[in-house]
Amino acid sequence: MNRSEASARSILTGVLERQxxxxxxxxxxxxxxxxxxxxxxxxxxxxxxxxxxxxxxxSGLAGDLPVERVVAQHxxxxxxxTDLSMRRARAxxxxxxxxxxxxxxxxxxxxxxxxxxxxxxxxxxxARVVNRLVDAAGALSFETYVEGREEIIRRQNRQxxxxxxxxxxxxxxxxxxxxxxNLDTAxxxxxxxxxxxxxxxxxxxxxxxxxxxxxxxxxSVAQHLMQTVxxxxxxxxxxxxxxxxxxxxxxxVQLGIDLSGIQxxxxxxxxxxxxxxxxxxxxPYAPExx
Amino acid sequence: MTHPGEEAHHGGESADAGWALETSEAARxxxxxxxxxxxxxxxAVRDATEELGFSLVDQTRVVxxxxxxxxxxxxxxxxxxxxxxxxxxxxxxxxRLVVTDEGPGIEDARQAIVDGFTTGSxxxxxxxxxxxxMHTFEVHSVPGKGTMVTAVRWTDR
Amino acid sequence: MSPYREGARARVSTVPILRLGDVxxxxxxxxxxxxxxxxxxxxxxxxxxxxxxxxxxxxxxxVDIIDSFVARAxxxxxxxxxxxxARVIVAGMRPPVxxxxxxxGIELTGVETALNAEEGMASLGWRQSDALPAEPRA
Numbered sequence: 001m002n003r004s005e006a007s008a009r010s011i012l013t014g015v016l017e018r019q020x021x022x023x024x025x026x027x028x029x030x031x032x033x034x035x036x037x038x039x040x041x042x043x044x045x046x047x048x049x050x051x052x053x054x055x056x057x058x059s060g061l062a063g064d065l066p067v068e069r070v071v072a073q074h075x076x077x078x079x080x081x082t083d084l085s086m087r088r089a090r091a092x093x094x095x096x097x098x099x100x101x102x103x104x105x106x107x108x109x110x111x112x113x114x115x116x117x118x119x120x121x122x123x124x125x126x127a128r129v130v131n132r133l134v135d136a137a138g139a140l141s142f143e144t145y146v147e148g149r150e151e152i153i154r155r156q157n158r159q160x161x162x163x164x165x166x167x168x169x170x171x172x173x174x175x176x177x178x179x180x181x182n183l184d185t186a187x188x189x190x191x192x193x194x195x196x197x198x199x200x201x202x203x204x205x206x207x208x209x210x211x212x213x214x215x216x217x218x219x220s221v222a223q224h225l226m227q228t229v230x231x232x233x234x235x236x237x238x239x240x241x242x243x244x245x246x247x248x249x250x251x252x253v254q255l256g257i258d259l260s261g262i263q264x265x266x267x268x269x270x271x272x273x274x275x276x277x278x279x280x281x282x283x284p285y286a287p288e289x290x
Numbered sequence: 291m292t293h294p295g296e297e298a299h300h301g302g303e304s305a306d307a308g309w310a311l312e313t314s315e316a317a318r319x320x321x322x323x324x325x326x327x328x329x330x331x332x333x334a335v336r337d338a339t340e341e342l343g344f345s346l347v348d349q350t351r352v353v354x355x356x357x358x359x360x361x362x363x364x365x366x367x368x369x370x371x372x373x374x375x376x377x378x379x380x381x382x383x384x385x386r387l388v389v390t391d392e393g394p395g396i397e398d399a400r401q402a403i404v405d406g407f408t409t410g411s412x413x414x415x416x417x418x419x420x421x422x423x424m425h426t427f428e429v430h431s432v433p434g435k436g437t438m439v440t441a442v443r444w445t446d447r
Numbered sequence: 448m449s450p451y452r453e454g455a456r457a458r459v460s461t462v463p464i465l466r467l468g469d470v471x472x473x474x475x476x477x478x479x480x481x482x483x484x485x486x487x488x489x490x491x492x493x494x495x496x497x498x499x500x501x502x503x504x505x506x507x508x509x510v511d512i513i514d515s516f517v518a519r520a521x522x523x524x525x526x527x528x529x530x531x532x533a534r535v536i537v538a539g540m541r542p543p544v545x546x547x548x549x550x551x552g553i554e555l556t557g558v559e560t561a562l563n564a565e566e567g568m569a570s571l572g573w574r575q576s577d578a579l580p581a582e583p584r585a
Binding site for chain 2: 478480481482511512513514515516542543544546547550551552553
């Protein structure tokens with residue numbers, strides 16, 4: 001670290017210590033003035049966020065971490081920046097507005113530094129430090145924002161999967177899961193969990209997995225189905241797979257997938273009849289075959 | 291992105307065995323010397339996964355994987371150490387299990403994680419099974435020096 | 448048998464085993480360490496021979512983890528019981544345990560399962576008497 005940077009840093013540290021409230025205040029004002037930059041957050045929320053970040057910046061700068069590493073490595077500052085971007089990512093603020101919100105801190109800082117009577121060279125050195133700090137914060141915030149959105153997408157995916165795999169009770173002691181769409185590993189795990197929990201809750205004796213809505217059955221789908229059947233059996237219940245269309249039966253044979261030991265039926269109605277037999281119940285009337 | 295608390299550091303390097311142990315500062319180590327340690331370790335893993343917010347099914351997966359790994363170290367490696375490393379990163383929350391032993395090592399680590407492979411008690415599902423319960427799984431083994439297994443599972447993936 | 452399993456077998460089971468007619472009933476709590484699992488399997492096998500039991504009901508509804516070692520103990524118990532002419536029913540496995548076992552690649556081949564202790568007893572030939580009011584289902 002050279003001398004001019006060291007002195008610029010100590011000037012900035014002093015400004016931050018003395019004018020913490022004023023800087024935070026000004027930063028909030030800048031964000032409020034540019035509607036979108038505030039991310040739709042209320043003034044008091046922005047204020048709270050600004051206070052936390054400016055305080056963290058002040059304490060980070062007062063420490064002995066080098067300027068280029070202070071944002072990444074000062075825990076309080078790092079967390080303040082990631083909190084800000086995470087909050088905006090969740091609120092659906094645009095990535096540009098999020099970066100600009102962080103970058104507008106530069107304006108607030110420089111405005112307060114301008115009030116110090118510094119010579120040109122001094123001002124330039126301080127501006128350089130401010131730039132490096134805030135740019136690092138901007139980069140971190142963007143990265144966090146992207147990761148935050150990815151997290152949201154993953155969560156929504158999971159919620160969507162939960163919604164698309166309802167377990168319904170068809171009859172006393174008989175449950176069914178109508179599967180619609182592709183059955184990948186993540187989805188089959190959700191199906192398995194939901195089905196097993198429902199079996200326990202309803203004390204069900206038979207679970208029917210209906211694959212009418214599954215477009216293709218390949219080796220991995222078959223494997224997922226087998227695993228589900230095995231888990232159902234470990235719980236002490238029986239499993240019937242229904243909705244095996246001729247095309248799918250053909251694929252199963254061609255791929256040499258062994259589904260022996262698993263009860264399969266063409267239609268959900270056939271499977272229900274089988275399930276009633278397994279539970280020692282009699283259907284009130286025999287289902288009509290087309 | 292490097293998080294202050296998550297910087298990898300090289301603790302307990304075992305240069306002889308040809309690998310370096312990488313755990314975060316938040317990692318805690320548990321000895322696996324007696325049969326009673328197997329239970330202690332399972333409880334510690336259960337508590338850690340619960341605290342990290344793993345679902346009940348995921349907790350069970352991780353605890354079971356840990357049980358397989360430490361038993362493997364206890365039975366074949368003559369005892370060892372489990373490191374429980376909570377991962378809290380912007381990309382998500384997870385847990386890293388590292389199990390080391392100074393046993394005879396596994397001649398063919400690749401073969402060891404294939405089902406049915408066993409040199410002692412158990413079903414031969416030990417390592418292969420544990421691998422399926424975790425998201426990432428690595429075995430480093432040097433015959434005559436020991437074995438290190440590193441496995442990670444994330445809460446939301 | 449490896450020396451490890453010999454050593455683990457040295458302890459005595461502390462799990463109570465009830466006898467209801469020709470059925471032995473026992474339940475496990477929380478989790479099982481290796482030697483308790485082996486000790487229980489050994490004791491149950493001895494009791495089957497001694498009491499001439501026809502069935503064993505093992506309630507595992509409160510067990511929160513089963514790894515490959517305990518799974519193997521259960522399968523061995525089941526095989527030995529069959530040799531002695533008795534059926535073993537493992538009842539009430541929790542969903543997370545079932546999912547984990549399947550992912551481990553263990554199906555508990557040869558082990559009969561039941562949804563709960565009541566169903567397990569029923570399949571061993573024990574029926575709730577019609578004269579008694581049935582427990583309302585939750």
